[in-house]
Amino acid sequence: xxxxxxxxxFHQPSFMAKLYAxxxxxxxxxxxxxxFIFSARYAAKVPNDDTSALSATVxxxxxPAYFERxxxxxxxxTLKECGDATPPLCLLQASILTSFQHLIRGVRGIAWRHLGAxxxxxxxxxxxxxxxxxxAVVGSKSRxxxxxxxxxxxxRRAWWAVWEMDTFASTxxxxxxxINWSGNETFLPITDAFWYSGTEQASCFxxxxxxxxxxxLQKTGNESxxxxxxP
Numbered sequence: 001x002x003x004x005x006x007x008x009x010f011h012q013p014s015f016m017a018k019l020y021a022x023x024x025x026x027x028x029x030x031x032x033x034x035x036f037i038f039s040a041r042y043a044a045k046v047p048n049d050d051t052s053a054l055s056a057t058v059x060x061x062x063x064p065a066y067f068e069r070x071x072x073x074x075x076x077x078t079l080k081e082c083g084d085a086t087p088p089l090c091l092l093q094a095s096i097l098t099s100f101q102h103l104i105r106g107v108r109g110i111a112w113r114h115l116g117a118x119x120x121x122x123x124x125x126x127x128x129x130x131x132x133x134x135x136a137v138v139g140s141k142s143r144x145x146x147x148x149x150x151x152x153x154x155x156r157r158a159w160w161a162v163w164e165m166d167t168f169a170s171t172x173x174x175x176x177x178x179i180n181w182s183g184n185e186t187f188l189p190i191t192d193a194f195w196y197s198g199t200e201q202a203s204c205f206x207x208x209x210x211x212x213x214x215x216x217l218q219k220t221g222n223e224s225x226x227x228x229x230x231p
Contacts, residue, residue, distance in 0.1 A: 008192050009093060009161060011154050022090055026077040031090045033071030034097035040064045064101075071098050089155060092121045096161050103165060107172040115169055119162055119178045127159035131205070132185040146198035153195050159186050181208060190222055 010018070022028040043061040071094060078091050095118040102111035122128070130152055163179055170177040187203040194201035202220035207213045 007157060007160075007189050008195075009096065009154075009157055011150055011195065013196050014150070018090070022088070024078060024081060024088075026074045026081060027088055027090055027094075030071055030074035030078050030094040033067045033074060034094040034101075036067040037064045037071060037097065037101050040067055068098065068101055086124055087121060089125060089158060092118070092125060092127075092158055092162075095121055096158060096165070099165055100161075103169060107169045112169060112173065115165055116178060119166055122159055122162045125155070125158075127155055127162070127186060128179070128183060129185040130155055130159070131187045134187070144200045146200075149200065150195065150198055153190060156186050157189050160189055188217070188222065 019028065019032075022031070040061055041064055075091065075094055075098065079087065082088075082091075095114070099111070099115045099118045102114050105111065163184075166177050166179050184206060186205070188206055189195075190201040190203050193199075201222060203222045204216045204220050207216055
């Protein structure tokens with residue numbers, strides 16, 4: 001599952017290279033397992049006019065719960081491997097997808113606790129202050145580094161995916177959010193087309209005052225569908 005909500009969680013043009021670059025078999029398995037949770041749902045839908053060979057292949061595909069169990073087990077093993085070292089981004093991305101899987105079944109104990117761990121991972125990776133040393137808007141620097149911008153955007157999208165789940169779950173449970181809004185120094189996502197092509201696109205922080213958000217975004221020219229994030 002490459003898309004989370006209304007934006008892509010992974011940089012599709014370099015996704016295969018990302019997988020090959022993951023050194024830990026446990027981390028790689030955790031990420032793939034979490035993706036297969038959602039792809040297995042589509043494999044289970046066989047058109048009536050499908051060939052028998054294709055039908056046999058699809059019917060042999062394990063259920064989403066099978067991949068969920070594997071993903072959860074490998075996430076735990078990856079965390080143990082990390083020890084006190086900072087976990088890799090791919091582990092957080094796997095945790096995001098499994099958290100989402102839990103939340104769509106209901107914001108109950110397991111989903112609530114797993115999301116809490118996911119938020120802790122995001123903070124440990126410093127995703128809440130990716131742009132703390134940047135100017136007023138991303139893209140304001142004189143020199144543009146496409147490779148760095150692509151990596152930073154993937155990290156931003158992981159952060160906003162966690163932010164959105166935290167906002168959703170906390171609203172349902174009528175509880176305070178775990179993420180501190182006042183300490184959020186990460187720019188909003190840009191459009192997929194700009195990200196995939198490595199083209200420079202300005203963005204900005206999410207203003208605390210709702211009325212200020214559109215004004216800030218209008219100045220950047222960012223037309224991403226995620227810029228309408230609201231409390």
